Amino acid sequence: MPDPTAPGPEYTMGYSPEFLQLLDRRNADTHAAYLLPHLRSGMRLLDFGCGPGTLTVGLAAAVHPGEVHGIDMEESQIEMARAAAVAGGHGNATFHVGNVYELPFEDDYFDVAHCHTVLTHVPDTDAALREVKRVLKPGGIVGSRELIVSSSFSEPAGEHFPEAWATFARLLTANGGHPEMGKELKRRLLKAGFIDIRATGSFDYFSSADDVAFLYAFIVDWFFMPRVIAAATQYGLATHEQFDQWRMEMDEWKEMAGAVGGLAFGEAIGVKP
Numbered sequence: 001m002p003d004p005t006a007p008g009p010e011y012t013m014g015y016s017p018e019f020l021q022l023l024d025r026r027n028a029d030t031h032a033a034y035l036l037p038h039l040r041s042g043m044r045l046l047d048f049g050c051g052p053g054t055l056t057v058g059l060a061a062a063v064h065p066g067e068v069h070g071i072d073m074e075e076s077q078i079e080m081a082r083a084a085a086v087a088g089g090h091g092n093a094t095f096h097v098g099n100v101y102e103l104p105f106e107d108d109y110f111d112v113a114h115c116h117t118v119l120t121h122v123p124d125t126d127a128a129l130r131e132v133k134r135v136l137k138p139g140g141i142v143g144s145r146e147l148i149v150s151s152s153f154s155e156p157a158g159e160h161f162p163e164a165w166a167t168f169a170r171l172l173t174a175n176g177g178h179p180e181m182g183k184e185l186k187r188r189l190l191k192a193g194f195i196d197i198r199a200t201g202s203f204d205y206f207s208s209a210d211d212v213a214f215l216y217a218f219i220v221d222w223f224f225m226p227r228v229i230a231a232a233t234q235y236g237l238a239t240h241e242q243f244d245q246w247r248m249e250m251d252e253w254k255e256m257a258g259a260v261g262g263l264a265f266g267e268a269i270g271v272k273p
């Protein structure tokens with residue numbers, strides 16, 4: 001098992017307000033729709049890599065009065081998740097700083113283990129899924145929704161911007177992540193020993209004027225922030241000139257009447273035998 005305390009590759013997205021504005025738009029109804037039909041009142045549910053808890057609180061409502069535990073390796077996220085649970089009156093949700101490689105729960109504890117855009121970032125998928133399987137009861141289900149970067153887009157694409165999406169994928173890979181994890185979920189879950197896999201796909205789609213403005217602001221605020229440009233250029237994935245070119249194309253894109261954008265995701269549910 002990897003040492004969760006060892007210094008490792010950086011978590012690509014970081015915890016800046018620029019990135020958290022994207023997580024703030026997520027909720028269980030929209031981002032865990034594939035899983036909700038499988039949830040029942042009284043189930044005990046784990047949300048690993050819960051971030052600021054915007055999905056976790058909806059999952060807590062779905063299984064109420066069942067116990068919900070959110071885990072994240074970053075303390076600031078756990079503090080935000082606790083605040084969200086208190087604000088929403090979700091007394092059945094508790095949150096812990098912890099690592100998916102070493103979950104602080106006994107064997108066969110949960111009915112459901114959920115994550116959203118986490119396996120995209122966790123370097124050792126096999127070790128993570130082994131640990132998730134350990135804490136699930138036999139018959140318990142795992143559910144995950146993860147990015148497919150190669151199917152994500154801003155359209156009309158511009159001459160150079162597709163290379164920006166490819167650079168984002170390479171940055172994830174350089175940090176130990178898996179930009180195509182959404183497509184890999186079925187085989188990853190099978191390899192980990194889960195059965196009855198149901199794999200589906202969906203988009204976060206940005207089409208209204210407000211959504212396009214949001215996606216533009218998010219890309220400009222996050223992808224063009226100095227930390228991200230420094231990482232991409234230091235890894236040799238892109239040049240400053242390319243970032244300048246991409247930025248000009250994004251500025252043009254946001255003004256186009258036909259502008260749409262999409263983040264592509266794969267989802268999968270599996271059962272612990």
Ligand SMILES: C[S@@+](CC[C@H](N)C(=O)[O-])C[C@H]1O[C@@H](n2cnc3c(N)ncnc32)[C@H](O)[C@@H]1O
Nearest residue numbers: 023049050051072073074098099100116117118
């Ligand atoms: C992209 S965010 C997603 C947060 C939330 N699931 C959502 O979709 O809104 C990924 C989260 O996974 C957490 N994470 C990454 N690797 C982890 C690990 N090995 N153990 C626990 N949390 C991890 C990060 O700290 C981050 O909060």
